[in-house]
Structures are given as C-alpha cells and as structure tokens.
Amino acid sequence: MEKINEVIVLSEKVDALEGSWIDGEPYVTSTDVEKVLGWQVKPEGLCRGEVCIPIDDGIVSQDDNSLNLKDVAALAGRPSLSAPESGIITIGQPHAVRSKALKDRVAPDFTLPDISGVDQALSDWAGKKRLLVAFSSW
Amino acid sequence: MTFPVVMDKDHLLTESYAISNVPAVIWIDEIGMISRPAASEFGTDTFTEITGISRETHMQQVRDWVRDGVLPDDASYVVPDLSEDEIQARLHFRLAVHLRRQDRLEEAEKHFDEAAELTPLDFTVVRASMPLRGQNPFGEEFFDLYQKYQEAGFPFHGIQRGKNPSKG
Numbered sequence: 465m466e467k468i469n470e471v472i473v474l475s476e477k478v479d480a481l482e483g484s485w486i487d488g489e490p491y492v493t494s495t496d497v498e499k500v501l502g503w504q505v506k507p508e509g510l511c512r513g514e515v516c517i518p519i520d521d522g523i524v525s526q527d528d529n530s531l532n533l534k535d536v537a538a539l540a541g542r543p544s545l546s547a548p549e550s551g552i553i554t555i556g557q558p559h560a561v562r563s564k565a566l567k568d569r570v571a572p573d574f575t576l577p578d579i580s581g582v583d584q585a586l587s588d589w590a591g592k593k594r595l596l597v598a599f600s601s602w
Numbered sequence: 603m604t605f606p607v608v609m610d611k612d613h614l615l616t617e618s619y620a621i622s623n624v625p626a627v628i629w630i631d632e633i634g635m636i637s638r639p640a641a642s643e644f645g646t647d648t649f650t651e652i653t654g655i656s657r658e659t660h661m662q663q664v665r666d667w668v669r670d671g672v673l674p675d676d677a678s679y680v681v682p683d684l685s686e687d688e689i690q691a692r693l694h695f696r697l698a699v700h701l702r703r704q705d706r707l708e709e710a711e712k713h714f715d716e717a718a719e720l721t722p723l724d725f726t727v728v729r730a731s732m733p734l735r736g737q738n739p740f741g742e743e744f745f746d747l748y749q750k751y752q753e754a755g756f757p758f759h760g761i762q763r764g765k766n767p768s769k770g
Contacts, residue, residue, distance in 0.1 A: 474612075474696060474697065474700055476612075476614065478700070543686075543689045543690070543693065544693065545690060545693035545694060545697060547697055547709075547713070549709075550697070550701065550706070550709050552697060552700070552701075554693045554694075554696050554697045554700075556617055556689055556692065556693050557614060557617035557618045561618050562617065562618055562619070562620055562683065562684065563683065565618065565619055565620070565636060566620060566639070566680065566681050566682075566683055567680070569635045569636040569637075569639075570634065570635060570636070571628070571630045571634045571635065571636050572615075572618040572619060573634070574610075574614065574615060574618065576608035576609060576610050576614075577608060577609060578606055578607060578608050578609070579607060579609065584606045584608050586630070586634075587634070589604070590632070590633070590634060591632050592632060593629070593630070593631055593632060593637075593667070593668055594629075594630040594631075595627060595628070595629060595630075595664065596619075596627070596628040596629075596630055597625060597626075597627050597643075598610075598615060598616075598619075598621050598624045598625060598626040598627075598628075598640075599624050599625050600624045600726075600729075600730060602729065602730075602732070602733060602739035602740070
C-alpha cells in the first residue's frame with residue numbers, strides 16, 4: 465500500500481519526502497532535513513543560525529549520504545515515532561519549548577485555524593492578558 | 603475582549619503545554635509569560651458537585667489578576683514535565699488521527715491502542731480517541747476510565763483544584 469521510496473513526515477505539517485526505510489528507520493536527504501526540521505546539515509554538523517551540533521557518522525547512510533531522520537530529530541531536541549509499516553515518522557514538539565513553558569513560564573506561541581479556516585496566533589494578542597482555555601466537546 | 607476559538611486537531615498544545623485533560627485554563631500575561639499554569643476551571647457550575655470547582659472563584663481570581671496583577675497562591679505551582687511514555691502516546695495519537703483521516707482504520711486502531719496502553723489515564727489521549735473509534739465518550743468506556751482516574755487520585759498536569767486542592 466505505501467510506497468517504499470517515500471517517507472511521510474508528520475510534524476506541524478505533512479511532508480511526503482523521497483527517501484528510504486532501512487532497518488525500520490527513515491532516511492532522507494539533507495535538503496529535506498532542513499525543510500522538515502529547520503536545521504541545516506553542514507560540514508561542522510547540524511546547524512541553526514550560529515549553533516552547530518556535531519553529527520555522529522552513524523546517522524549518515526553509507527550508500528547515498530542520506531540521513532537517519534529519527535536520529536537527526538533527536539539531535540535537534542525533537543522526539544519522534546517511526547512507523548515503517550505505515551511509511552510514516554511522526555515528529556513531536558521540541559522538548560525545549562515545553563521545558564521553557566513549565567520551568568521558565570514562557571508561553572509557547574502557536575498558530576492554529578479557527579472554524580472559518582483563518583489562522584490565529586497566540587502572539588496576535590501580545591500586549592494583552594490572555595486566558596488560554598483548552599476544551600473539548602468530546 | 604475577544605474570544606477566538608481555534609482547533610488543534612493534532613493536539614499540538616498537549617505536547618507544548620503538557621496538557622493532559624480538559625478543561626485546562628492557562629493565564630498568559632502581556633509579554634507572553636505564563637502567570638498561572640494549567641488548572642481545571644469551568645465556565646459554568648454544571649459539574650461543581652462532582653469536581654468541587656466553582657466557576658465564580660476562578661472568575662474572581664481572573665478579575666483580581668486583570669485589575670491589580672494579583673495572583674492566587676497556587677499560581678506558583680510547577681507543572682511536571684511529560685514522561686517519555688506521555689510523549690510517545692501523543693505521537694501515537696497524532697499518527698492514528700492522520701491514518702484515520704486517510705481511511706486507514708486498521709492502522710489507526712493499532713496506534714490508538716498503543717497510545718492508550720502508554721497513558722491509560724490521559725484524557726487527551728484516551729477519551730479524545732473514543733468518538734474517533736466509534737466509542738461513546740459518555741458511555742461505558744468513559745465511566746471505566748473515570749473510575750480508574752478517580753482511583754489513581756486524578757493525575758493531571760496542572761494545579762489540582764477542587765477535591766484535590768494544591769497550595770502551590
């Protein structure tokens with residue numbers, strides 16, 4: 465059912481990437497790593513802005529230089545769940561975002577659609593006091 | 603005052619804010635700092651007999667905060683981080699919801715099950731999946747869940763109010 469040479473990534477969005485599954489783990493190109501995680505693969509490591517994290521050789525496939533997306537996500541501080549039988553890796557919110565919320569009290573910003581499909585961000589109401597009410601009608 | 607309602611179909615806020623049940627109300631100030639972390643608060647007194655939480659107490663606290671910047675004692679409560687199991691359960695839930703949208707129901711069920719096994723008492727995982735799996739969120743499955751939740755002492759990532767008051 466699922467295409468073998470495809471890696472579907474669920475993060476804040478859904479991306480269908482060219483890639484492969486090796487031993488149950490997803491491998492994608494460095495270009496796609498940047499597209500999905502916002503971190504760039506450079507000779508010095510995994511970089512965002514001025515920050516670079518050294519990459520372990522084990523993350524890179526010997527065959528085609530593709531990268532183990534689960535390991536790269538972990539380096540970038542994101543948990544993930546690989547489901548090779550479904551061809552999907554689900555990438556969670558960064559640990560640091562939640563940690564800053566719980567320990568440092570920095571409210572994570574978010575953008576979500578309202579019922580008309582119009583995106584609304586928490587930061588759209590910066591400068592005002594806000595009540596964030598999480599609710600479900602079940 | 604505005605009251606935008608947004609939909610978090612993938613439950614991203616349960617990850618970024620460590621939300622594990624609803625309703626959860628979080629106070630955020632003008633510069634985006636959390637003034638009071640997640641707490642069970644209700645817009646009505648419909649469930650006050652069960653929860654011991656009064657709508658008016660919260661509203662008065664909100665008024666004091668808005669008018670004078672005064673915070674209740676419990677506002678200093680530090681919400682514990684999600685465990686690895688709670689994180690993984692949220693990812694299984696998100697994957698299941700995605701699969702269900704694609705009509706891949708068998709695969710979806712498997713991940714709803716795995717999520718529930720990891721966090722059997724997390725309402726955002728277990729109860730939220732009930733209507734998506736053809737179960738009744740107000741039926742037998744829910745009352746089983748609620749009984750276990752009660753026996754476990756109402757575990758909740760947030761200030762425990764009402765019948766489990768926290769002094770912060």
